Amino acid sequence: MKQAISALVLGLAAFTAHAGGLEALENFVKTAKSGRADFTQVVTAPAREGQTARSKTSSGTFEFSRPSRFRFEYRKPFQQTIVADGQTLWLHDVDLNQVTARRQDQVLGSTPAALIAAAPDLDSLRRDFSLEAAADRDGLQWVQATPKAREGQLNHVRIGFRGNELAVLEILDSFGQRSVMTFNQLQLNAPVAAGAFAFKPPQGADVVRQ
Numbered sequence: 001m002k003q004a005i006s007a008l009v010l011g012l013a014a015f016t017a018h019a020g021g022l023e024a025l026e027n028f029v030k031t032a033k034s035g036r037a038d039f040t041q042v043v044t045a046p047a048r049e050g051q052t053a054r055s056k057t058s059s060g061t062f063e064f065s066r067p068s069r070f071r072f073e074y075r076k077p078f079q080q081t082i083v084a085d086g087q088t089l090w091l092h093d094v095d096l097n098q099v100t101a102r103r104q105d106q107v108l109g110s111t112p113a114a115l116i117a118a119a120p121d122l123d124s125l126r127r128d129f130s131l132e133a134a135a136d137r138d139g140l141q142w143v144q145a146t147p148k149a150r151e152g153q154l155n156h157v158r159i160g161f162r163g164n165e166l167a168v169l170e171i172l173d174s175f176g177q178r179s180v181m182t183f184n185q186l187q188l189n190a191p192v193a194a195g196a197f198a199f200k201p202p203q204g205a206d207v208v209r210q
Helices: 002-031 112-118 122-128
Strands: 033-044 055-065 069-076 080-087 089-093 098-103 128-135 142-146 154-162 167-175 178-190 205-208
Touching: 002 142, 002 154, 033 089, 055 112, 055 142, 069 112, 080 098, 080 112, 112 122, 112 154, 112 167, 128 154
Parallel strands: 098 205
Antiparallel strands: 033 055, 033 178, 055 069, 069 080, 080 089, 089 098, 128 142, 142 154, 154 167, 167 178
């Protein structure tokens, strides 16, 4: 009987801990209407036979204003800008002098950015993702989001929270490539200038509309 009670208590404790990740995500989506942070991103490709896996590190800044507007500014080692202005998703590769423009409503729904910056509420996320709590790890509470549309390249995303504060975004694609984005100096509900989400292709840039 004591073993059965212990198992029940431990099981309940585990459920409560796991549920914390979903609660943190819900609180974040509800309360974080805007914000900014620095980020570091490490992308690791799957190891080829006889070789070790190779990683690439980049860094930059992130700003958002919910719903549907955000900006990722990659600064090192290469400059790249990703802007969602509410209508169009812009990608500017400085080295290639190329801008790609896509209709935001067609491409944003099942992306990692929708999870942390664009979605207005948890119900809208559940339309595009299956959400489930994951085990606590590295002092963080985790949620796994798996896109319901399986034709894309995204396998799943894991979001790590420290309390109700966004800390880490882990992305695994269908090719086995893993991307880990760590956020630092996060400022929630800080004023963000509207101009941060305006984008105009630089003069002379090659613009590709999809």
